[in-house]
Amino acid sequence: MTVKLKYAFQVDGIDYTSEDSELDGRQVRSKSGHDPAANYVLIEIHDRYTTSVGLEDPVDLTKEKPIYRSFESDREYTFTVENLGWIWGAAKIAEIDVRTIGKIAADRDIVIEVVGGGEIVVPRGGEIDLSGKGVERIYSRKVVGPAKIHVTFVINGEPTKVEGKPNDQLVKLLEKALKDSENTGQPIGSWQVTDEPGNVLDVTKTLLELGIHEGAILLASLKAGAAG
Amino acid sequence: MQTADPAVSRLKFEREVGYLREIEQTLVSRGIWIMSAEFPVVKVAFATVNLRPRFVPFAVKVDFTDYDALPLAITFVDPFDDHELLPSEMMTRLPRVMQPGPAVPTEGGGGMVLIQQVVELYQSYPQHPGAPGFLCLPGTRAYHAHPAHSGDPWELHRAGGEGKLFALLDIVWRYGVASVDHIQVTALNFGLGHSQVAA
Numbered sequence: 199m200t201v202k203l204k205y206a207f208q209v210d211g212i213d214y215t216s217e218d219s220e221l222d223g224r225q226v227r228s229k230s231g232h233d234p235a236a237n238y239v240l241i242e243i244h245d246r247y248t249t250s251v252g253l254e255d256p257v258d259l260t261k262e263k264p265i266y267r268s269f270e271s272d273r274e275y276t277f278t279v280e281n282l283g284w285i286w287g288a289a290k291i292a293e294i295d296v297r298t299i300g301k302i303a304a305d306r307d308i309v310i311e312v313v314g315g316g317e318i319v320v321p322r323g324g325e326i327d328l329s330g331k332g333v334e335r336i337y338s339r340k341v342v343g344p345a346k347i348h349v350t351f352v353i354n355g356e357p358t359k360v361e362g363k364p365n366d367q368l369v370k371l372l373e374k375a376l377k378d379s380e381n382t383g384q385p386i387g388s389w390q391v392t393d394e395p396g397n398v399l400d401v402t403k404t405l406l407e408l409g410i411h412e413g414a415i416l417l418a419s420l421k422a423g424a425a426g
Numbered sequence: 427m428q429t430a431d432p433a434v435s436r437l438k439f440e441r442e443v444g445y446l447r448e449i450e451q452t453l454v455s456r457g458i459w460i461m462s463a464e465f466p467v468v469k470v471a472f473a474t475v476n477l478r479p480r481f482v483p484f485a486v487k488v489d490f491t492d493y494d495a496l497p498l499a500i501t502f503v504d505p506f507d508d509h510e511l512l513p514s515e516m517m518t519r520l521p522r523v524m525q526p527g528p529a530v531p532t533e534g535g536g537g538m539v540l541i542q543q544v545v546e547l548y549q550s551y552p553q554h555p556g557a558p559g560f561l562c563l564p565g566t567r568a569y570h571a572h573p574a575h576s577g578d579p580w581e582l583h584r585a586g587g588e589g590k591l592f593a594l595l596d597i598v599w600r601y602g603v604a605s606v607d608h609i610q611v612t613a614l615n616f617g618l619g620h621s622q623v624a625a
Contacts, residue, residue, distance in 0.1 A: 352452075355445035355592025383586040394452045396604055415452060419596040420588055422522060422547070422563060 205259030209266045219260045223251040232268050239269045239287030246300050247282035250274055275328040279336045289329035293320045304407055306338040322409055347405055351375035352417045362405055369401040372418060384420060392417050430495035439465045439490040442591040458599050466490040470595055471505040474606040483517040483618060486598060488591060497580045497589045499567040510558045513550035517618045520547035520601040547601055565589030
């Protein structure tokens with residue numbers, strides 16, 4: 199019995215297979231439902247950089263599974279990230295995409311160098327506008343933030359201010375806040391910390407990892423005791 | 427009748443309500459509204475911010491009479507006309523998903539299964555449908571006054587913070603409205619659906 203090999207590729211996070219080991223850019227678009235193919239820009243994600251795949255460009259599926267992103271567009275935007283050439287198919291790119299594809303660590307800020315001088319730190323969760331003339335070079339650098347972050351813990355309703363370093367675990371600040379506010383009657387595991395909207399925070403993570411900024415308000419409350 | 431020194435209860439009322447006032451914007455963004463606060467009662471309404479359209483399914487009245495010689499007394503009321511809600515009028519039972527216990531063998535003995543228990547923090551007496559329900563939680567007057575909890579006196583909890591105004595409101599919010607994200611409609615009933623909130 200002959201078993202036909204299947205070759206895999208991924209577009210926009212979805213895996214597709216092909217019995218042909220070699221396709222072209224047009225076929226990748228069509229097989230992933232992007233028709234008419236000419237209406238889409240196809241970007242291949244490499245290790246820390248991206249390239250564009252033209253309609254007639256050959257695509258070799260015999261090596262590592264290629265990863266693509268598609269954009270309904272006829273324009274491409276070129277720039278560099280950490281001195282590597284990137285091409286993107288939309289006028290905006292999410293900060294998280296630059297961080298993920300560029301393998302930029304959480305303790306580094308992403309910075310845009312603007313033509314004519316100056317630079318802009320891209321906020322976490324933000325976007326970079328590639329459509330202007332200014333954006334050409336994107337790079338990262340160690341977070342230049344305040345040496346200390348001041349946080350207000352509202353413990354059982356009572357506000358208590360504490361300070362910590364960006365790389366401190368949240369639990370360390372919680373311990374200090376509980377001690378300062380004399381809430382020492384319960385083990386630390388009995389407390390739950392939420393941000394202002396009410397999302398439960400993992401206290402083993404650092405302030406940096408949690409995106410806790412200067413002046414943040416965190417609410418600490420006791421988990422419900424046994425009931426019934 | 428107040429039996430503890432009213433000045434003490436009033437001081438604690440003003441302090442604990444004052445703390446809430448300091449974070450009022452945060453509380454409002456969570457759907458917790460202080461409707462009135464005049465000693466000895468603070469009335470707080472709860473809204474479902476994660477559900478559109480938004481509902482205000484209930485309010486609680488927290489009575490500081492004799493606090494903290496006695497724990498706070500909490501009643502669930504209609505936010506608009508103040509009448510105490512009957513179990514049939516409560517759109518949620520404040521469900522709380524408990525941590526599963528150790529795995530137990532299945533009936534046929536073929537495997538192990540984890541049993542997850544859901545505890546309703548709002549409890550009532552099914553045999554007395556005309557009697558309002560109550561928040562069954564350490565730190566509340568209803569809990570510690572209940573004969574079934576005579577072995578778990580208020581004095582064991584008073585210093586630990588469980589019975590503070592914020593702590594109790596936070597639990598009512600977390601299990602009562604924060605997790606509500608859909609409406610359940612049946613031929614006979616209309617209720618609020620919760621996503622699961624772990625203990």
